[in-house]
Amino acid sequence: MAETVSFFFFAAITIGCALLALLHRNVVNSAFSLLGTLLGLAGFYVMLGADFLAMTQVLIYAGGILVLIIFGLMLTQPDTNERRMGRILAAVAVVGTGALAFWEKIGVATWNAVEVAELGEPGGTVREIGLEFLRRDSWLLPFEFASIVLLAGLVGSVYIARRRFREEEL
Amino acid sequence: MLLDHLLSLITFLPIAGMVLILLLPKGQLNAIRWVAAGASGLALALCCYLWVGPFDPGVGGIQLRESFEWIPAFHINYTLGVDGLSLPLLFLSALIHFIAVFASWNITKQAKGYFALLMLLEVGVNGVFLAMDFFLFYVFWEIMLLPMYFLIGIWGGKRREYAAIKFFLFTLAGSVLMLVAMVAIWLKSGGLENGTFDILTLQAMAPAWGADGTLFLGMKFTTWIFWFLFIGFAIKIPVFPFHTWLPDAHVEAPTPISVILAGILLKLGAYGMLRINFPLAPDAFQQFAYAIAVLGAINIVYGAYVAMGQTDFKRMVAYSSVSHMGYFLLGAAAWTFTGLNGATLQLFTHGTSSAMLFLIVGVVYDRAHHRDLNDFGGLGKRMPYYMGLSIIGMFAALGLPGLSGFISEAMTLMGSYEVYPVLVIISTLGILMTAAFLLYAIQRIFLGKLPEKYENMPDISGREAFCMVPFAVLCILVGILPHLVLDKMGATMELIREQLAVTIGG
């Protein structure tokens, strides 16, 4: 019972905030609505026994990416008041029609096909994930690659975003 | 160790050269050139070693085979091998690329990219000659296409883009046809379950396919793949009426690229016919051999006549290539022992003589900056060494006995005569015309009065001579001692002919 309640609670937060982000005319407000979505998702993760992931979600998305986005907003000074409901509704219509066309198929494929297994109480996953990442025959190599990707992304973004035309200014 | 992977080494050594060139800074022109020369020279040295050393001319079949799985899901293997058909052509390829590096010495525009592409081209060409897996063959075939496009399109003459696009579209059309045929053959051989791309295995399976009934539009499976492959390779040779890309490409390409194009790229089509096209559709080959021989005769005579009508030196030489490649078609279509050997030798000898002719054109173009035959004259007075080398090259091309062209042409014609007497007699007209236009060219370039503007034209430099002399030596050597080359391929030709047990004509 408590699970159902919390599910709908988080679902409401997630979807609601996402819709708000989509529809709001102010970009800054949209960004903060996105924060709600991300936190709601973290709640889902907790429910699904992924405590480490939930933590990561909060830290990286809510703490990192969102800050980045807001920085981006501040640096680019976009026209903050822009909304074309027509466009959005058209997009919703297109996307929704496309999705609904398959709803039945997808529904049949997912709602009926997957049997809910007898689920045990999930334990903590932090230690386990840590081991998975560092075991040689497991995820070690992708993990290392991921760090390289991050490094490359870091260097790349610094390079791309650096100030141009320094010579001209001088 | 060296022996085990000799063929791979020969194929991929230029890649090492390419990587080195790319690592070098742009300004180090000399280093770039010497790395290119070193890589291709090393490949040539290995080819020479292969020629005299591990290659056993007594064995007809594939030798020094290297094979391992590449994409097992589709039964694609990395298989290399060499036999008497590919060895002379491989050697020719290595030699021509080596010479081409030196012929490119004066290219300074984006030299780094140029030499890197040149090395890549060599990989493609060597790979095509050595690949014994159809898929690998196709991959190398495509590898070769791209550098050529850029080499013509970037370093070419005035209408280089037009020529490059034309070349690209033509060869791409051929590649597509070949791809379709390749996939069809693969599916025929068993597809995903137990299909194969191994050329030898496919050759063994091929005769059974001939029994199949009509596939599509009233033609059998083998007929379809035969014509698909044939057109794919014919474009490269090039066979009339697919030849119009050749003169344009030649005229616009820089000299070393023309040398490679005429010397070795045209041979790829011919090689593909002997290696893949005919053996994989023997019954269709038997059925259409006469048509191919007719195309060969048309190539010989038509090419020679068109060449006679040209005033652009390079265009004339390009059409002479069209004419000379006709001998290959004629000899191959006859499928007699003599004809087949002659046709294959023709590939080799035309490789040497046409490479030389294009170098000759290059020398005079570098000095006069045009190629209009009617504007020259009397150069023999200023450039005696150049004239001597030119005469060797031109007489080798016109089939003078004692030089290489005669041996292959005589063998081709004599071998084909028993099957297609009328066509051979018609083809002899081509010999006459070849002599006519080459002599006419000699006359217009070297003899008579020297125009004043060329009073100070220098004779060929040491580098240019170095490029031409190896070909001249080969022309003379093969002309006098043809068994040096023929011995290497005799056993293979015998085997190829026996395996494809078709009788043509009688």
Added chain:
Amino acid sequence: MLALALQHGAEAAGHAAVAGASAAEVFGPSTAAWLLAVPLLPLAAWVLQVCFGRFLPRQGDWLPTGALAAAAVIAIWHFVKVLSVGDPDFALAEAIDLPRWKFFFSDPGLTEGLAGFTAGILYDNVSAAILAMVALVSFLIHLFSTGYMQGDSRYNLFFSNLALFSFAMLALVISDNLLFFFVFWEIMGLCSYLLIGHLAADKEKPKMSAAWASMKAFMTTRIGDICLFIGMMMMFQAFGTLSFSELYQAVESHVAGNGGEWSPWLTGAGVMMFLGAVGKSAQFPLHVWLPDAMEGPTPVSAMIHAATMVSAGVYLTARLYLMLSPTAQLIVAIVGGFTAIFAATIGITQYDIKKVLAWSTISQLGYMICAIGAGGVAAGLFHLLTHAFFKACLFLGSGSVIHGCHHEQDMRQMGGLRKKMPLTYLSMLVSTLAISGVPLFAGYYSKDTIIAKTLERSMAEGSLVWSLPFYLLVAAAAITAFYMFRLIFMTFHGKPRAHCSEHAHESPWNMTLPLLVLGAFAVLGGKVWLLDPLHAVSGGQEPWFLRLVHDPHQFVDHAGAHHAHVTAMSASLAAAAAGILFACLFYLWKRLDPARVAAAFGGVYRLVYDKYRFDELYLATAVRGTMILSAFAAWVDKTFVDGVVNNVGRVMRGLGDASAATDLHVVDGAVNFVGEATVAAGQTVRRFQTGRIQQYAYFTFAGAVVLAAVVLFRVI
């Protein structure tokens, strides 16, 4: 001749075995090496001369000359050996083991097609005699050139080409198969090209007419060469061999198996191969190149006309004789006979001293060819031999005259040179007597035998057409005597008619010595053979050569032959006498005025003077036709893709572009269409490329929907 052994069958085989025994004693095991040295010495000289000639003292002219001298010594030495054997059936290959060269594949196991081809040495009486002649005459020409070519801007190259020329001819003579024959035959073509065009690349004043002449020579002879090649292919395909001896055997058994009838294709093959000789020996209708070949320096003319090129054609015809069907023989004889008189008439009208000699050569070659066609192989070869000496002498003599007259070639400018150039005059006079068929001179015997042979054949055949050669040759004999003495009288007699001949001088020793040697042979080469160590050959009734070489066929019995001989002798003597008499009347005693006679003939005279306008005819038809055709082909190639591509192009254009562009550029149309279609497709697709990433997102989504539909609803 080897052929004899085959013709005479078992009896001759036994005879040959006896002769072979003695021949084996005479010829040691090193013979093959010596014989190969004969052509290879000039070849080596050529290589050295090409590479180092210009750095050597005297530009290395002594190198080829010395090599030829050595070759001549070896060839004559072996010829003397052959004479000492004195067997008409002698063939070296039967006497000792000779090396054979497996040319195409060294693997002896491969024998299919050309792979089984081997080359060897053919050394019998004929090749021995001709080898010695060629080597000797070539040497003398080289020697002459050291004087004549002084001051030439490409002196070293001249000698190297001359050496290569000699090599090719010497090697050709001892080739035992058609293929190698053809190889050296063609190399000679190259040499003639280079040497006739020698002055075209001259550094001071290049002569464009020489360039045209050399090209004309090469192309004209090459037409014949290609016919020879076709004939060769026909023989190879039918009999699987190219060796002369095996071909004789094969043809004989083929004809025997056919009930003695010659198949028409065999006639065709024979005629095709003979056409090769027509080209090289400048027979009608491929004679046009030879007079133009006079553009080359005079020693080259001597080389071509006496020792090498044209002799090769006659030699080929002789070697072919046993492969020629009676019909083909008739064709050969008629071509030869017609050429003999045709060229002789032109010779009367020419004024250029070298041109007269050129037409005389064509005419004399006609004699030889005609003789061989009529079955007188020995007679034809005999004339080839004697002609080589006196024609070389005449050419070198004319060279000496030209040299003495400061490169004036027109006989109208000469006259009275007799006193100023006595040695030249003497040798040329002797040669003229020989060529005119005056008794006791070499030419008399050979020409006489030829005419007798044609008469014998016409007696045996009894048909009108077979009697033609005899009358043609007798008439030609008279004309020959006339124009040769005309040449002598105009050049050496009378008074100097121009400045150049007044200041003429005798040539140096290295030019006159060859003249005298050749003149000596012109006198002695016929009946007497002083160099012959054995009286067996030089004595007797018949000329030495006819005792050494026998005809393969005898057409009439002994009495008939005697009758023919007497008739022919009287006819040719009368013809020669008449010719000389008229020459004296016109040019020596001046009783008749040639100009008035020429005027009386008017148009005919001009036609003959213009060489019957064959040059113009060929220029208008063959040459211009080829040029137009090639220009047309080039135009077609540029504007039409014939056949497949044309149609493909049309179809594609029809589909893609209704507004058909001009009819021109259809060739490239197909290609350009592909390009245009690509561009058009690009223009259409380009509308989607708005550059707006959000639209791209829609497209992506649409694509995903389509894909999902495909997967979920199992469309495929």
Added chain:
Amino acid sequence: MGLSAYLTVGALLFLIGLVMVAARRNLIYVLMGLELILNAANLNLVAFNRFRPGGMEGHLDGQIGAIFVIILAAAEAAIALAIVLNVHSLFETIRPDDIDAMKD
């Protein structure tokens, strides 16, 4: 609540993200839409992992996959924002409709 409930939430999030990418006229929104799409995928991954037949003990591949997605998303966001800054300095706008230099 079963798997399908979570998947439904994921699907809705995905659709919202898609609309956001497609419809809003601001590059920042596009980026936020992308984040939503990635998160929707993450939710699916974690849910599948949770409802794995046989339990999730010792089998955390879904979660680990999600972690990688987050890592990549972080890198992507950093680079994408850098690009946005660059675009802004070049075009003086970040409205995707106006940035069509690639059109020709």
